[in-house]
Every structure is written in C-alpha cells, then in structure tokens.
Amino acid sequence: MSTKKKLIAAAEKCFYEKGFSATSLREITKRARANVASVNYHFGDKKQLIQAVFERYLSAFDNNIRARLDLIQSSESVSAETLIRILLDSILETRKLSASGELIFIRLLNLAYSEQQGHLRKYVVREYPDTFEKVVSLLQVAIPGWSRAELFWRVHFLMGSVFFTLNSWQALHDISESEFSYAPDESRLLEELTAFVIGGLQAHEEKIQ
Amino acid sequence: MSTKKKLIAAAEKCFYEKGFSATSLREITKRARANVASVNYHFGDKKQLIQAVFERYLSAFDNNIRARLDLIQSSESVSAETLIRILLDSILETRKLSASGELIFIRLLNLAYSEQQGHLRKYVVREYPDTFEKVVSLLQVAIPGWSRAELFWRVHFLMGSVFFTLNSWQALHDISESEFSYAPDESRLLEELTAFVIGGLQAHEEKIQ
Amino acid sequence: MSTKKKLIAAAEKCFYEKGFSATSLREITKRARANVASVNYHFGDKKQLIQAVFERYLSAFDNNIRARLDLIQSSESVSAETLIRILLDSILETRKLSASGELIFIRLLNLAYSEQQGHLRKYVVREYPDTFEKVVSLLQVAIPGWSRAELFWRVHFLMGSVFFTLNSWQALHDISESEFSYAPDESRLLEELTAFVIGGLQAHEEKIQ
Amino acid sequence: MSTKKKLIAAAEKCFYEKGFSATSLREITKRARANVASVNYHFGDKKQLIQAVFERYLSAFDNNIRARLDLIQSSESVSAETLIRILLDSILETRKLSASGELIFIRLLNLAYSEQQGHLRKYVVREYPDTFEKVVSLLQVAIPGWSRAELFWRVHFLMGSVFFTLNSWQALHDISESEFSYAPDESRLLEELTAFVIGGLQAHEEKIQ
DNA sequence: GATGAATGAGGGTTCATTCAT
DNA sequence: CATGAATGAACCCTCATTCAT
Numbered sequence: 001m002s003t004k005k006k007l008i009a010a011a012e013k014c015f016y017e018k019g020f021s022a023t024s025l026r027e028i029t030k031r032a033r034a035n036v037a038s039v040n041y042h043f044g045d046k047k048q049l050i051q052a053v054f055e056r057y058l059s060a061f062d063n064n065i066r067a068r069l070d071l072i073q074s075s076e077s078v079s080a081e082t083l084i085r086i087l088l089d090s091i092l093e094t095r096k097l098s099a100s101g102e103l104i105f106i107r108l109l110n111l112a113y114s115e116q117q118g119h120l121r122k123y124v125v126r127e128y129p130d131t132f133e134k135v136v137s138l139l140q141v142a143i144p145g146w147s148r149a150e151l152f153w154r155v156h157f158l159m160g161s162v163f164f165t166l167n168s169w170q171a172l173h174d175i176s177e178s179e180f181s182y183a184p185d186e187s188r189l190l191e192e193l194t195a196f197v198i199g200g201l202q203a204h205e206e207k208i209q
Numbered sequence: 210m211s212t213k214k215k216l217i218a219a220a221e222k223c224f225y226e227k228g229f230s231a232t233s234l235r236e237i238t239k240r241a242r243a244n245v246a247s248v249n250y251h252f253g254d255k256k257q258l259i260q261a262v263f264e265r266y267l268s269a270f271d272n273n274i275r276a277r278l279d280l281i282q283s284s285e286s287v288s289a290e291t292l293i294r295i296l297l298d299s300i301l302e303t304r305k306l307s308a309s310g311e312l313i314f315i316r317l318l319n320l321a322y323s324e325q326q327g328h329l330r331k332y333v334v335r336e337y338p339d340t341f342e343k344v345v346s347l348l349q350v351a352i353p354g355w356s357r358a359e360l361f362w363r364v365h366f367l368m369g370s371v372f373f374t375l376n377s378w379q380a381l382h383d384i385s386e387s388e389f390s391y392a393p394d395e396s397r398l399l400e401e402l403t404a405f406v407i408g409g410l411q412a413h414e415e416k417i418q
Numbered sequence: 419m420s421t422k423k424k425l426i427a428a429a430e431k432c433f434y435e436k437g438f439s440a441t442s443l444r445e446i447t448k449r450a451r452a453n454v455a456s457v458n459y460h461f462g463d464k465k466q467l468i469q470a471v472f473e474r475y476l477s478a479f480d481n482n483i484r485a486r487l488d489l490i491q492s493s494e495s496v497s498a499e500t501l502i503r504i505l506l507d508s509i510l511e512t513r514k515l516s517a518s519g520e521l522i523f524i525r526l527l528n529l530a531y532s533e534q535q536g537h538l539r540k541y542v543v544r545e546y547p548d549t550f551e552k553v554v555s556l557l558q559v560a561i562p563g564w565s566r567a568e569l570f571w572r573v574h575f576l577m578g579s580v581f582f583t584l585n586s587w588q589a590l591h592d593i594s595e596s597e598f599s600y601a602p603d604e605s606r607l608l609e610e611l612t613a614f615v616i617g618g619l620q621a622h623e624e625k626i627q
Numbered sequence: 628m629s630t631k632k633k634l635i636a637a638a639e640k641c642f643y644e645k646g647f648s649a650t651s652l653r654e655i656t657k658r659a660r661a662n663v664a665s666v667n668y669h670f671g672d673k674k675q676l677i678q679a680v681f682e683r684y685l686s687a688f689d690n691n692i693r694a695r696l697d698l699i700q701s702s703e704s705v706s707a708e709t710l711i712r713i714l715l716d717s718i719l720e721t722r723k724l725s726a727s728g729e730l731i732f733i734r735l736l737n738l739a740y741s742e743q744q745g746h747l748r749k750y751v752v753r754e755y756p757d758t759f760e761k762v763v764s765l766l767q768v769a770i771p772g773w774s775r776a777e778l779f780w781r782v783h784f785l786m787g788s789v790f791f792t793l794n795s796w797q798a799l800h801d802i803s804e805s806e807f808s809y810a811p812d813e814s815r816l817l818e819e820l821t822a823f824v825i826g827g828l829q830a831h832e833e834k835i836q
Numbered sequence: 837g838a839t840g841a842a843t844g845a846g847g848g849t850t851c852a853t854t855c856a857t
Numbered sequence: 858c859a860t861g862a863a864t865g866a867a868c869c870c871t872c873a874t875t876c877a878t
Contacts, residue, residue: 003859017325021231025852035860040853042859107325113373114319116226118380149389153398156381157370157405164322164369165362171327172365180358189362196366196409203408212842234869244843249870251841421838435743439649443873453839458874460837525743531791532737534644536798567807571816574799575788575823582740582787583780589745590783598776607780614784614827621826630863652848662864667849669862 004042006032012053012098016107020050054112054120055127057094057105062128064090069134080142080201083135084158084194091166106166113163143201158197165193213251215241221262221307225316229259263321263329264336266303266314271337274299278343289351289410292344293367293403300375315375322372352410367406374402422460424450430471430516434525438468465537472530472538473545475512475523480546483508487552498560498619501553502576502612509584524584531581561619576615583611631669633659639680639725643734647677681739681747682754684721684732689755692717696761707769707828710762711785711821718793733793740790770828785824792820 001009010032014023025039025046032038043049068086072078094105112120125132136151146154165172169189176183184192210218219241223232234255238245252258277295281287303314321329334341345360355363374381378398385392393401419427428450432441443457443464450456461467486504490496512523530538543550554569564572583590587607594601602610628636637659641650652673656663670676695713699705721732739747752759763778773781792799796816803810811819 019228019230019323019325021228024850026850036852037854037860037862038858046852110323113377114228114323116316121380147389149385149391150401152385152389153374153381153393153401154405156377157374157402160371160373161366161369161409164373165366168322168365171330172362176358176361180356180361182358184362192359192362193366195412196363199412200370200405200409202412203404233867235867245869246843246845246871247841250843255869437646437648437741437743439646442871444871454873455839455841455875456837459839464873528741531795532646532741534734539798565807567803567809568819570803570807571792571799571811571819572823574795575792575820578788578791579784579827580787582791583784586740586783589748590780594776594779598774598779600776602780610777610780611784613830614781617830618788618823618827620830621822651846653846663848664850664864664866665862668864673848 003032003034003038007034007039007042007049008053008056009099010034011049012057012104012108013100015050015053015111016102016104019111025049051120051123054108054123057097057108058124058128060094060097061090061105062131064093065131065135069138077141078138080139080198081194083138083142084197085190087135088162088190088194091162103166103169106163110163110167139201145204154201157200161197161200162193165189212241212243212247216243216248216251216258217262217265218308219243220258221266221313221317222309224259224262224320225311225313228320234258260329260332263317263332266306266317267333267337269303269306270299270314271340273302274340274344278347286350287347289348289407290403292347292351293406294399296344297371297399297403300371312375312378315372319372319376348410354413363410366409370406370409371402374398421450421452421456425452425457425460425467426471426474427517428452429467430475430522430526431518433468433471433529434520434522437529443467469538469541472526472541475515475526476542476546478512478515479508479523480549482511483549483553487556495559496556498557498616499612501556501560502615503608505553506580506608506612509580521584521587524581528581528585557619563622572619575618579615579618580611583607630659630661630665634661634666634669634676635680635683636726637661638676639684639731639735640727642677642680642738643729643731646738652676678747678750681735681750684724684735685751685755687721687724688717688732689758691720692758692762696765704768705765707766707825708821710765710769711824712817714762715789715817715821718789730793730796733790737790737794766828772831781828784827788820788824788827792816 007028011023011028013031014028017023026036028049029036029038039046039049043052065086068090072082072086091105092103095101095103098104112118112124115121136148136155139155140146140148140151143151173183216237220232220237222240223237226232234248235245237258238247241247248255248258252261274295277299281291281295300314301312304310304312307313321327321333324330345357345364348364349355349357349360352360382392425446429441429446431449432446435441444454446467447454447456457464457467461470483504486508490500490504509523510521513519513521516522530536530542533539554566554573557573558564558566558569561569591601634655638650638655640658641655644650652666653663655676656665659665666673666676670679692713695717699709699713718732719730722728722730725731739745739751742748763775763782766782767773767775767778770778800810
C-alpha cells in the first residue's frame with residue numbers, strides 16, 4: 001500500500017477514536033509507519049488531510065446514494081420508507097472503505113457538524129449540493145403536506161436521530177445488553193430507527209393533542 | 210466576580226466555540242483575565258475544569274427537570290407531549306446560567322456524547338442515574354406498548370434529534386432564512402420538534418407498511 | 419506539635435528521599451498538613467529551610483561528639499579505635515531526632531558534600547570549626563607519623579568510606595542478603611568499617627611494596 | 628559536531644555542576660546552542676538523556692578496566708596494589724571523554740549512588756554485571772582471608788573513599804593548600820589513596836587491638 | 837501565627853511544520 | 858518519493874514566592 005493510502009487509513013482511525021484536534025500528526029504517522037513529514041509532503045497540512053479523509057467517505061456515500069436513487073428514478077413515486085432505507089444503506093455501505101468495518105463516516109459527519117465554525121459542513125454543501133436536494137424532493141412527494149422549509153427542518157431532526165444513534169451504536173448496544181440482557185441486531189435497529197424517523201416526519205403538530 | 214467563576218465563565222465560552230481539546234488553558238485564562246496557573250490552583254487540571262463546567266450545567270438541568278417532574282408527580286398520568294415539553298424546557302432554562310444566553314449545555318452534551326471513550330458520558334450516568342430513569346418510566350406510561358429496552362433505544366433516537374437540532378440551531382436558522390426566506394421562531398421550532406419526536410416514539414415498525 | 423516542627427520533620431523526610439532540588443515546598447507542606455505559605459512564613463525561603471534542617475542534625479551531632487570527647491579528655495592518650503567509635507556513635511545517635519529512625523544526618527551530609535558549589539559545606543566549616551580540628555588532633559596522637567596535612571587527606575578518605583557506606587546501608591544490606599544470604603548486623607558492620615578505616619589510616623604507602 | 632553530541636557534552640557539564648534535577652533542559656540546550664525540542668527528538672525525554680550521558684562514561688570506564696584486566700589475566704596472581712591502580716587509572720582515563728578534563732564520571736557515579744530509589748544504580752548492575760565481579764574475584768586472590776560477602780562490603784568501603792575523595796578533589800585541594808600551604812599532586816594523592824584502601828582491605832577487626 | 841488566593845517564571849514535553857538530502 | 862533532523866511555538870502543569878486578611 002502506498003504511503004498516502006496508509007496515512008489516510010491511519011488518520012481515519014485516529015480521528016474516529018479521538019476527534020480531529022486531539023489527534024496529532026505524530027500519532028497518525030506512527031500508526032502508518034511513515035515519516036512525520038510525510039503528511040505535509042502528501043497533503044500539505046493537517047487541515048487538508050482531514051478534508052481528504054472526509055472527502056473519501058463523502059464521495060463514496062454520494063456515489064452509493066446516487067446509484068440507489070437512479071434505480072428508482074423512473075418509477076413515479078417512492079415510499080418514505082424506501083427513501084430512509086436508501087439513506088441508511090448508503091451510509092452503512094461506506095463501511096467497506098475501512099478495514100476495521102467501523103462506521104467512520106458517521107463519526108466524521110458528527111465531528112463535522114459539531115464544529116461551531118463549520119468548515120467541514122460548508123465543504124459538504126459546496127461540494128455536494130445536489131444529493132441533499134434530491135432526497136428532500138423525493139421526500140416531499142413521499143410525505144406530502146410539508147413545505148420545502150418545513151421539510152428542511154424535519155430532515156435535520158431525522159439526521160440528528162440517525163447520526164446520534166449510529167455514532168453511539170456500540171456504546172448503546174453495550175448498555176442495552178448489560179441492562180436489559182437484550183440489544184437489537186443491526187437490521188432490527190435499522191427497522192426501529194426507520195419507523196421512528198418516518199413516524200416523526202409524518203407527525204403533524206396539530207395532531208398531537 | 211471571583212476568579213473561579215470568571216474561569217468557569219470563560220471556559221464554557223471557549224469550549225462552546227472550539228471544543229475541549231482545541232481550547233487551551235491560555236485562551237481561557239486570557240479571556241478570564243486571570244493567571245495561567247489559576248486553573249491549576251482552583252481546579253487541579255484541565256480535565257477537572259471541564260468536569261466543573263459540565264457539572265454546573267448538568268446539575269442545573271437536573272434541578273430544572275426534577276422540579277417540573279415533582280409538580281406533576283401526584284396527577285395520575287401525564288401525556289407524552291407534556292414530558293417532552295418538560296425535557297425541552299429544562300434544557301432551555303439552562304441558558305440562564307450563561308451571560309450570553311447561548312445553549313452551552315447542549316453543546317457540552319454533544320461534546321460529551323461525541324467522545325469515543327466517553328469519560329463524560331460515564332460521569333453523567335454515575336452522578337445522575339435517577340433522572341433518566343424517571344423520564345423513561347413516565348414515558349412508558351404515556352406511550353404504552355414498549356418494553357423498557359425498546360424505549361431505551363427510542364429515547365436515544367429522540368435525544369439525537371433534540372441534541373443535533375438545538376446544537377445546530379443557529380446555523381440551521383441562518384440557512385433556512387437565506388434559502389426559504391423563512392425560519393421558525395423558538396416556540397414554533399419546539400412545537401415541530403416535539404411533534405417529530407412524539408410521532409417517532411409512537412410509530413410502530415409494523416405499521417409502516 | 420507546632421507547625422514549624424512539623425515542617426522540619428516533613429522536610430527532612432522529603433530531602434532524605436529525593437534530595438534538595440527534587441523536593442518541592444508543596445510536597446513538604448502537604449506532608450506536614452500545613453499551608454504552602456507556611457515555609458516562607460517560618461523560614462523565609464527554601465534555602466533557609468534546608469539550612470534549618472541541616473543545622474538541627476549538625477548541632478545534635480556536634481553535641482553528641484563533644485560530650486563523648488569531653489569524657490576522655492583528661493586521660494592522656496586515646497586509641498584510634500575509640501576515636502572512630504566515638505565518631506560513628508555520634509553519627510548514629512542523631513537517629514533519635516527522626517521519628518522513623520532513618521539516618522537522615524548521613525544523607526544530608528552526602529547531599530551537602532555532593533553540591534559542587536558547596537554552600538552547605540561552607541556552612542559546616544563556618545559554624546563548627548572546632549570539632550573537626552579536635553578529632554584530627556586526637557587522631558594525630560593516636561596514629562603518630564602523619565603530618566597535619568597528610569592526616570587531613572586521610573580523614574577525608576575515612577569520611578568517604580563512612581558516609582558512602584552508611585548512606586547506602588539499606589541498599590547494600592538488601593543486595594548482600596539476596597546475593598550471599600548474609601548481611602552483617604549493625605554492630606558487626608560498624609566493627610568492619612572501623613577496622614577498615616583504621617587499617618587505612620595506619621597504612622603507609624612505602625609499606626605497600 | 629552533531630546536535631546529539633553537543634547535547635551530551637552540554638548535559639554532562641550541567642549535571643556535573645548542578646546535579647540532575649537542578650539542571651533544566653533549557654540550560655542544556657542553551658549551552659549546546661540547540662533547540663529545546665532537540666532533547667526530546669534525540670533522546671525521548673530527560674531521563675533517557677541522563678542515562679545516555681551516564682552510559683557513555685560507564686561504558687568507557689568498563690572498556691578501560693577490561694582492557695587493563697585482560698593484560699594481566701594470564702599471569703598467575705596480581706597484587707592488590709595493581710588492582711587498585713587499575714581501578715583508579717580506569718576511572719581517571721574517562722577524563723578523555725570530556726573536553727574540560729573534569730572527572731565527570733566520578734560525579735555521575737556519586738549522583739547515581741546518591742539517588743535513594745537508585746534507578747541509575749540498578750542500571751549499572753543490569754548493564755555491567757561482570758566487571759564488578761571480576762574485580763572482586765581478583766581481589767579475593769590478592770587479599771586472601773575474606774569470604775565473598777565480607778569482600779563485598781569492604782569493596783564498598785573502598786568505593787566510598789575513592790568516590791568521595793575524587794569527587795571533592797578540587798575543593799579539598801584548595802582547602803589543603805590554603806590551610807597547610809601544601810597539597811599533594813595527582814600521583815601522590817593516588818598513592819596515598821591506594822595505601823589507605825589497601826590498608827583498609829587488609830585490616831582484620833581482631834587485629835585492631 | 838497562619839492561611840487561601842493569586843502570580844510570574846519556568847519546568848518537561850509535544851505540536852505542526854520546514855528543509856536539506 | 859521520502860525521510861531524518863531540526864525548529865519555534867505552544868502545550869499543560871508546577872515552581873517558589875507574595876500578599877491581604
């Protein structure tokens with residue numbers, strides 16, 4: 001494997017475990033069995049390495065979801081459940097990029113959305129403006145009754161559930177098991193999560209009472 | 210104001226803006242117009258300062274929610290909506306602790322739950338084991354049909370929505386406004402969010418199809 | 419016990435274990451359960467605390483040896499062995515000053531003589547000029563044939579043996595026991611040491627061949 | 628000269644003058660005209676720098692004494708005087724390692740043996756277990772009548788004399804000269820010291836009276 | 837007589853980065 | 858293409874000391 005790839009692989013592991021600023025280039029290069037200077041040589045600086053790692057997962061995710069959306073594009077309508085499934089599957093498929101099979105992408109997304117200045121978030125909307133739009137458009141058909149703005153917010157409620165759950169998956173799994181002697185397997189969890197967010201997307205506030 | 214309080218105030222601002230590890234003690238003490246050594250004197254080390262900041266908000270939140278829960282304790286049953294309101298109000302009320310009125314607590318929670326090792330998360334469950342339990346218990350009555358384990362997961366879906374939305378509130382608000390010339394005000398947003406999570410909590414996966 | 423005495427007691431323990439510069443006032447005051455500022459209050463600064471600790475043992479030693487020398491002053495002559503015994507006993511008797519019974523005095527002497535600049539060594543000769551002289555004078559009678567200058571050097575050879583051995587006593591004891599399943603008890607060690615230094619004092623270089 | 632060598636040279640000077648803990652890395656690097664971080668880069672940390680400095684002298688001493696011992700290995704027996712000479716010469720020859728010609732090795736030995744925890748002392752016995760043994764073995768032939776354990780102690784009495792005297796040489800020289808208008812030159816001092824320790828090694832305690 | 841609070845200086849160490857090779 | 862060496866800046870923390878109380 002090339003040094004550059006080894007660096008990316010090591011970096012994503014470190015970022016996953018400790019976040020961006022708590023990870024030092026020394027740790028990364030040590031893990032990659034590469035020279036300290038190699039990061040600067042291959043990526044310029046730390047910031048660009050972070051972006052390279054992020055970009056790798058983001059483009060993979062984008063490819064995944066576009067491919068899936070293209071398949072159903074012709075058919076007139078698509079159910080909300082199908083859309084959520086596509087979203088979740090596209091996220092989960094990014095695990096293929098990592099040797100360890102961990103959900104690095106979700107962790108990176110969380111880190112990106114946690115940044116108060118939001119460099120990475122801006123990067124997302126700059127580089128991938130279409131995909132988000134397409135999903136929202138399809139949702140608007142699948143779950144009628146919302147304005148574009150209302151849907152914008154609902155989708156972020158949804159993202160919160162998904163990002164948070166998948167990010168804490170392992171920890172929640174352990175707690176669940178130790179406390180209730182039960183934890184859902186992956187497909188079961190995804191079903192529950194899908195049900196939750198669809199239930200949420202469909203719920204009208206006037207219907208609460 | 211005492212140096213200790215100035216340090217806490219400065220620290221929470223910094224943590225809010227940049228996270229824990231990206232914030233240096235020099236920044237904090239500079240902001241607090243205090244000596245670098247003062248952190249060590251008053252808190253021992255950086256870790257304990259983080260905990261002190263966190264603890265301040267967490268205990269305030271805990272007090273808030275307990276007070277509200279105590280009020281409705283006698284009444285036979287309580288609606289899910291009321292419970293969610295109590296939760297949200299208890300979170301929002303912590304803004305009183307901060308001079309700037311920013312939602313520091315949510316940011317701290319997000320930081321805490323983003324930690325892969327989860328020191329702070331463990332701290333939460335160690336120090337405040339009851340409140341979470343109480344809310345879940347009341348929810349079990351308000352939304353019947355779930356086992357404790359199922360509810361455990363649903364509540365975390367809910368937490369994801371709430372934490373994520375409130376954490377990104379300002380940013381989402383700006384986007385919403387610039388893109389749709391509309392953004393919900395606070396009470397409206399809370400209503401939507403409440404509707405979403407209650408819809409999610411109630412949704413059964415078999416009902417999806 | 420007064421704070422001042424507690425400080426001295428704590429300080430000598432710390433110096434014994436780690437030397438002067440590796441011991442911080444915080445350690446000392448913590449051990450003494452006293453305030454950090456108490457050292458400066460009672461002794462002025464760290465240097466003067468060191469001197470106070472040293473002075474305490476040095477004056478005790480001086481009293482010990484003067485008392486013993488006074489007893490034999492009248493008798494015409496005194497054997498070298500007796501003199502060495504007096505020296506060793508006067509050193510060992512300083513253990514009474516320490517609660518733990520450790521040979522703090524020897525450790526302090528070693529620390530003092532290890533200083534390249536020799537502040538403490540100068541302090542010794544300034545404050546206690548007579549005792550050393552008296553011992554050398556008596557030795558000159560007990561072991562005739564040496565000039566004062568020659569004896570000056572021989573006495574320092576002697577001091578090296580005594581200081582080094584007593585300082586490393588415990589460590590050497592442990593090694594001896596683990597390696598040879600034998601270690602001399604105190605009186606036996608003192609006999610051997612006495613024999614060694616007297617043998618050394620008496621040995622003339624021309625007699626070597 | 629390489630930075631690494633400059634650091635070692637500067638460090639040994641500083642340690643010689645002030646001991647280990649009283650010497651700061653900033654002093655060392657300033658003296659070496661190197662960056663503060665260079666110590667960390669080349670040695671890892673301060674402890675390992677200390678060990679590197681110590682190791683340099685210790686291995687040189689070990690080489691010196693082994694070379695000398697090898698020369699006399701074939702001859703049947705060797706006198707105690709010869710052995711002591713070999714020891715002293717091997718120590719003094721380490722002066723060649725230092726530009727200033729000071730007896731750094733003896734100072735380092737004293738510092739090492741002064742440490743109460745004895746990290747460096749343990750390092751010596753771990754890394755150079757044979758040389759000490761060889762000297763003791765030869766001494767056992769040269770000075771018959773002692774058990775191995777007895778000789779172990781006597782050798783340490785000897786080490787005390789040698790280390791102490793050589794360590795304080797300069798200071799004692801000055802005092803001797805100012806007080807007696809006389810001080811032995813190097814070869815004369817070594818003769819006296821040799822006579823002393825041989826006299827000590829040979830002296831039996833029953834023979835004292 | 838004693839202490840809690842505070843401070844400037846400096847401790848060892850680690851940072852991202854540069855550069856000659 | 859890659860690296861060992863080196864660096865200035867900054868890291869957290871601890872130092873001895875001061876001072877108002």
